[in-house]
Amino acid sequence: MPRSDDDRPGAATPGEEYLDEVLAVVERVPSGRATTYGIVADAVAEVLGRGGPRQVGQVMARAGSGVPWWRVVNAAGSPPARHLDRALAELRAEGCPLTRDGRRVDLRRAVWFPDE
Numbered sequence: 001m002p003r004s005d006d007d008r009p010g011a012a013t014p015g016e017e018y019l020d021e022v023l024a025v026v027e028r029v030p031s032g033r034a035t036t037y038g039i040v041a042d043a044v045a046e047v048l049g050r051g052g053p054r055q056v057g058q059v060m061a062r063a064g065s066g067v068p069w070w071r072v073v074n075a076a077g078s079p080p081a082r083h084l085d086r087a088l089a090e091l092r093a094e095g096c097p098l099t100r101d102g103r104r105v106d107l108r109r110a111v112w113f114p115d116e
Contacts (some may be wrong), residue, residue: 033112077104
């Protein structure tokens, strides 16, 4: 049986390909800005044709410290609950606009889209 490109040694699995694409989008989010799981999912879907916000969240939960994970929030502007204080500290340090109570990103002022 002929081998497809995905069967060749060293080829990325579909999961690795998705992970790589999510991280590539997240790495482009500028300092002081934020994006949402849904926006990242839409950008990845344009390239790979699959995935959604929950899958992006799964990737981000496994992301290493070399990725600016704190710049990805939910649709209400909230960082991950498990890392809320650390994420908010990182966002404040970058000058990202937050809501008056300082607990969420003010997405109207801070949102970043991959096509910018």
